[in-house]
Amino acid sequence: MASRVFKQLQFVGFGAATSYYLDTFSHLNHILTNNSVYSVPWLSTSLALVCAVITAVGFLYVLVYLPRFKGVRVDYEKWRETELKWAVPVLTASIMTGWHAFLYVLWRYSSLSFIWSAVADLGIYTLSFGILGLIPHPPLPRARPKTS
Numbered sequence: 001m002a003s004r005v006f007k008q009l010q011f012v013g014f015g016a017a018t019s020y021y022l023d024t025f026s027h028l029n030h031i032l033t034n035n036s037v038y039s040v041p042w043l044s045t046s047l048a049l050v051c052a053v054i055t056a057v058g059f060l061y062v063l064v065y066l067p068r069f070k071g072v073r074v075d076y077e078k079w080r081e082t083e084l085k086w087a088v089p090v091l092t093a094s095i096m097t098g099w100h101a102f103l104y105v106l107w108r109y110s111s112l113s114f115i116w117s118a119v120a121d122l123g124i125y126t127l128s129f130g131i132l133g134l135i136p137h138p139p140l141p142r143a144r145p146k147t148s
Contacts, residue, residue, distance in 0.1 A: 008133040015127025024120040027110040041109040048105055051098025052128065058091040059132045067137060099125065 019025060028045055035041040066072045066083055075081075079088050102124060106117035 005134065008130050011126050011130030011133065013130075015123045015125070015130055018119060018123025019127055022112065022116060022120040022123065024106070024124060027106060027112065027120070031105060031109045035109075041105065044101055044105045044109075048098050048101035051094045051101060052124075054094040055091060055098060056128065056132065058087055058094065060135075062087055062091075063132065063135050063137050095125075 028049075031041050031045045062074065062084065066074055070083075072083055074084060076084070079085065099121060102121045103117055106112050106120050107114045110117070112120060
């Protein structure tokens with residue numbers, strides 16, 4: 001357990017340091033506040049933030065709601081046959097759309113170059129997934145060898 005927490009804290013530390021060093025959240029705030037509502041920069045930033053919220057809520061659904069409140073033991077191998085059948089595609093779409101939207105916004109509408117925008121984007125997602133990884137979850141069942 002301690003090694004898992006330490007690993008997640010490494011992700012949180014890297015993401016926080018990267019976001020702090022590149023001033024990522026100030027860039028996003030500047031884009032949101034200095035552009036008119038419904039302009040392309042404002043809409044792109046809003047799309048990225050909405051995707052980030054959908055991703056966080058989706059992971060909370062999978063990691064907290066299903067096992068703790070519904071009592072479901074999530075089987076990740078057979079996700080198409082379980083309650084994950086809608087969560088996995090939504091998470092995949094929100095992660096991919098949010099990643100590309102953040103990258104576009106930071107590259108196009110901030111002072112960061114393309115490479116630094118990609119690093120800032122990586123920092124945002126590493127910080128987010130590191131924080132979500134700190135949520136304790138029930139242990140996964142051990143895989144049983146297949147019998148023929």
